[in-house]
Amino acid sequence: MPTLNETPSANRLHIAIYGRRNAGKSSLINALTGQPVALVSDVPGTTTDPVRKAMEIRGLGACLLIDTAGFDDDGDLGAMRVQKTEETIPKVDIALLLCAGDDLTLEKEWSRKLRERGIRQITVVSKADERDAQTLAQRITQELGSEPLIVSAKTGDGIPALLTALARAIPEGYGAPSILGGLAGPGDTVLLVMPQDKEAPKGRLILPQVQTIRELLDTGCISINATPDTLENALAVLREPPALIITDSQVFREVYEKTPKGVKLTSFSVLFAAHKGDLSAFVEGARAVDRLTDSSRVLIAEACTHAPLTEDIGRVKIPALLRKKYGAGLQVDIVSGTAFPENLDAYDLIVHCGGCMFNRTYLLSRVRQAQSAGVPITNYGVLIAKLKGILDDVALPSV
Template sequence: CEVVQKEFSLSPIVVSAKTREGIPALREAIARAVPEGFEAASITQGLVREGDTVLLVMPQDIQAPKGRLILPQVQTIRDLLDRRCTVVSVTADRLEPALRALKAPPALIITDSQCFGMVHRVKPDETPLTSFSVLFAAYKGDIRAYVEGAAAIDQLTAQSRVLIAEACTHAPLQEDIGRVKIPRALRKRFGESLRVDICAGVDFPVDLTPYDLVIHCGGCMFNRRYVLSRIQQAQAQGVPMTNYGVALAKLTGILDQIVLP
């Protein structure tokens, strides 16, 4: 270490694969090395090509802000337009008429995660399906880590404890996806005594070990560096972590049937 510091003016991190010494410090150093504001190359990278028709299913219910679209929807539309795709947007109740109006099945359907089950039932067999939250799981975080973390859902019990982590500090509405729908789905499957805690904004626990699973939102209000640091924190403490879209796909039983960026 002294030689490296002297010769190269660098501070090495000593890591042992055997004892795991230094691995948390290495993870932190990697997270710090990601440039501020760094994002993946494209929200829909690898899923669409120029000229594709992409159908967006966007419920405008009580959760949707009045008079505007939410940020992930706006950013996804802009990404698709930049990739010279044809974008068709519908509410969930207009999905089937929209599909009938198209001359050919869309190249991709992107839905709100809460509509996964319904959209999957009626979509054309040849059209791949994903969600805004799943896209942002890759754009803002680590989609592979989230999919691995979702496997922990099968191990939950009525005595488990789950943390729901929201990036923004919005006032929760009726049928809020993080505060109502996901906890309800978990308790329906594992029992009403399953404990669900909520954190919002930067109020993220330092110690995650009391939890059996962390379910994070899409992270549209955070930069990728910060979201990755949360994933690495959970991994360092041995706590599985997934995100809203991946968790809902898992709970709906279609995680293996949706496309990942």
């Protein structure tokens, strides 16, 4: 099982705790982790914005615990806090729904919201040391349709059972698919082409490159690194052609033209299209690009937030490619981080980044949202391969 230091936040099991103010959410997080990681107070509304804590929990592995504001918060500021709590739902793998009082109206509403999103939920009678927990549990079973666990964070009663329930709630085969997706195996030589231009972080590699290199090492592959300028030299020093070339999508066509016959070629972004998202949907979305016109509207979504650069792939290069091919009047909207429109009806295409900063649950929720709206969705690497005329020649990972 990977250690916490080996697991990026986006690859951890996301567990959120929902409930009213002062329902014991923060206390429960502390009890689950065995550490005072969340601020506990008798004052309702102590937790405002969602608080995330990365932890290694025995039996669960690397987790990201999300402590949320009470969904009964009131007033203008309270409504904003509840909205922030609701925004966590698409990112959650497992939800703990705490019930701490006789009125279950809001609990029923939030249980429905979680079910509609397909989120696995565990209902909990919290603060069992302060009330008639058995009577409340019976009411929860009748009104919410689920038998709750009875837990006291103060005494520790029920915590082992809750940890067991969490472990059982992890979906079978949980976790993102392999990054390589069967494109390379033990003993294979893999050549990585990584431009080191002004977009590349000085002194380090970007996360998809780091994660791919790590998987290559874990798989037993021989990893060779090059830039576009040194690609031909790298190929020349190899006694045999590599089994696979993985390139930055921005130089897809350039690398394609230098790739030896019979060598598989893909990109980091294409790999992450399968690793974090829905590759079939992204390929289908890329093929729909031919329906764009000068009056089309495209949404570009980036998972990370950063200061725009002059050569930025999402903000500059992809819009330029689209306008060159389909007309200067084509409108492009750009969102970053967790910003994403609720209504997608105005768009003819959505282009998403690789999503290395998101967990797979969150990225797939965006894919489903686009599909529900009938809007094609693709990702940076798949779209660039299509626009460069090489999508049919690109090696696609299996999922």
